[in-house]
Amino acid sequence: MNKPSALPEFQRYQLAFTAHIRDPKAHPRPAGVEARRMKIYNELLYNNIEGFLLACFPVLRQVLGTRKWAKLVRAFFSTHRSRTPYFRQIPDEFIQFLQNEWAPPEGYPPYLLSLAHYEWIELVQSVSTRSPDRVFDSAGDLLDGVPLLNPVLANLHYGWPVHRIAPRRKMQPAETWLLVFRAQDDRVQFSEINAFTARLLTLLEPGTLTGCAALEQIAAESRHPDPALILQAGGALLDDLRSRGAILGVVA
Structure with missing residues (x-):
């Protein structure tokens, strides 16, 4: 993969744009983009991902509470690289993230992964074509x-x-x-x-x-x-x- 400095300017801009969307606190807003418009992009994409997760993991969301849930979703959104373009498979990717990439910070329940898997399996069974x-x-x-x-x-x-x-x-x-x-x-x-x-x-x-x-x-x-x-x-x-x-x- 080319280093960012070796990429064409438009690609460097795209990387900065998407990095900010994934994690606005860690990556500054690209120059030349109005803050109000950037905020719309940020909220639209984050809310879209969170909506699919909420539909599959309602109990996990209730158990964690607003702040811990938001931190978890943001960690997933900012660091995980999904291997599917299908929205229905976002919960599958979330389970992979919890199993292989995420180290629970202090204060998160030890049964988090088990609970998430339990909620996820209902979706898996409901859409199975076997x-x-x-x-x-x-x-x-x-x-x-x-x-x-x-x-x-x-x-x-x-x-x-x-x-x-x-x-x-x-x-x-x-x-x-x-x-x-x-x-x-x-x-x-x-x-x-x-x-x-x-x-x-x-x-x-x-x-x-x-x-x-x-x-x-x-x-x-x-x-x-x-x-x-x-x-x-x-x-x-x-x-x-x-x-x-x-x-x-x-x-x-």
């Missing part, structure tokens, strides 16, 4: 057959109870498993699950094990004294997951 890639029998035997999971499903694990976070609520770390999937009515469903259900879904995800084989593996891993009880409870769980739409049926 569909079943295998023929299945919706009424097949889930123990003898190979269960097919809903392709628009996330089996999530957090170190915080993200679904209970709210402004001014004191939170303590807690192992939390959540199931998120898009049902047949296109609504995204959230439910808290336990470690047993999460492990079962993990084993079934590749689509190679029968329901019975997956449950037998869990029984062996946990060294349960009564494997038959695991199979009985697991069979009922598989039926429940199918009735809710998390499992579509059995691979045909």
